[in-house]
Amino acid sequence: MDQSEKLHGHAATGAGTRRSDAVATELVRMIEAGSLQEGERLPAERDLMQRYGVSRSAVREAIVSLANRGLVETRLGHRPIVRKPDYEIAVDKVGNLVGHLMVDRKGVWNLFETRIFMETALARWAAKHARRDDLEELRAALDANREAIGNSIIFDETDAAFHAVLYRIPGNPIYPAIHKAYVDWLTQHWRSMKRGAGIDQMNCAGHEAVFEAILARDPDNAEEAMRRHLVAAWEFVRSTFPSDS
């Protein structure tokens, strides 16, 4: 009785028909409005259920919903902590959603193709707009990569780091987030691959070609070098798939 009255009083706050949706919407509103700051703790479930006049189940489902969206972080025994997701977290969350889309080789290729598209364009951009310190950073990454030839683990890290510099150059925080997504998603598909230093050398040579073209301020060559590098890498990834047509 008490509950239903209170809820009706608060009906304006909630959009959906479900109580939990109403609570979730209200909490999101408070987070976006700044009443709940980043890092702050959410009120306890038992508080919220009294405040909004709903049962704890409804409150819990609302919090689960927020947690799934990455807006709060839940730990057992702790009150949920407000988290404003940045681009990386958002992209990370979507990773859970698209796992199904990459089960077959076609899905992986679709994703890898966007990477080629993205990075050829990034190479072109860098050739056109990279500043001196960008080039320095790129050179340092390349040196580290060359140094790591033969050590698969380190090489992969420096490899990713080299590409990461390209994603950073435009200065848009979305690009590094995309890069992280590529690394997270795609690496699952060429793990457990034995390879000799020859492969490393080939990849490093690809990086060098890209870097030289960027240094020479030659967009066409930069793009083409990057494309060759990634297509070769794809051939390698592809060979790890069972049903090779």
Add this chain to the structure above:
Amino acid sequence: MDQSEKLHGHAATGAGTRRSDAVATELVRMIEAGSLQEGERLPAERDLMQRYGVSRSAVREAIVSLANRGLVETRLGHRPIVRKPDYEIAVDKVGNLVGHLMVDRKGVWNLFETRIFMETALARWAAKHARRDDLEELRAALDANREAIGNSIIFDETDAAFHAVLYRIPGNPIYPAIHKAYVDWLTQHWRSMKRGAGIDQMNCAGHEAVFEAILARDPDNAEEAMRRHLVAAWEFVRSTFPSDS
């Protein structure tokens, strides 16, 4: 008693510590394995709670989690329906997560800048690789767009349709999904803008320039025409923001 035994028996299936996570993981597994086909109905909550030996609360939270990921669709009084998310849905979901990042102009600019990046590259691609029927499609979209000058609603539709063709040309289903996301996210930020036919004419002229360059197989011009077109469009979007620096 019965429950805890059953759960321990199933402990291997679940990864997380939470019961609901275990159930969610199991359901995802079944969906991915194909035991639950697209469009099929999930077992009733009361079934699942018996099958997995957990309470209904746990089952419900698991289902909420799946629903948030877009893997099932819930309606009151109906059993949840299995949905395998495609690229569009996946990209759409990430949209909900990054909504907070677009409240200020900087966030919107970051997004718009990626669009410029994407579409200049797409224009370049089209100039290089478009086939005859791609060009036909592009021409038809352009004609429709020209026809719609003056009618804001239709013009916006044909405008989006013209750009959509470019996203379709590479033949990767991810690109159209991204386009849809751009349209969904960005249109919220320039709605309720009164504008004269002059703006339409300017935009249409931009499309024509892009098309001509693609038709001429001139990647550099296509890219540059697209950039000019979108930068101009941004200036327009930007003017709708209050705190204009």
Add this chain to the structure above:
DNA sequence: TAATGGATTATGGTCGGACCATATGCTACG
């Protein structure tokens, strides 16, 4: 006979109250 409307059933949504598991802080004892 066929249409219609109400009872029945299936199912998700909500509730409240209990207990458990984990974290934190306080207190009392060594």
Add this chain to the structure above:
DNA sequence: CGTAGCATATGGTCCGACCATAATCCATTA
């Protein structure tokens, strides 16, 4: 003074009930 253990806070789980909505079935009736 320090540490072990108890008290408290809080999330996690369970149960059993009831409500709200949808689909189904069946009997009444035109």
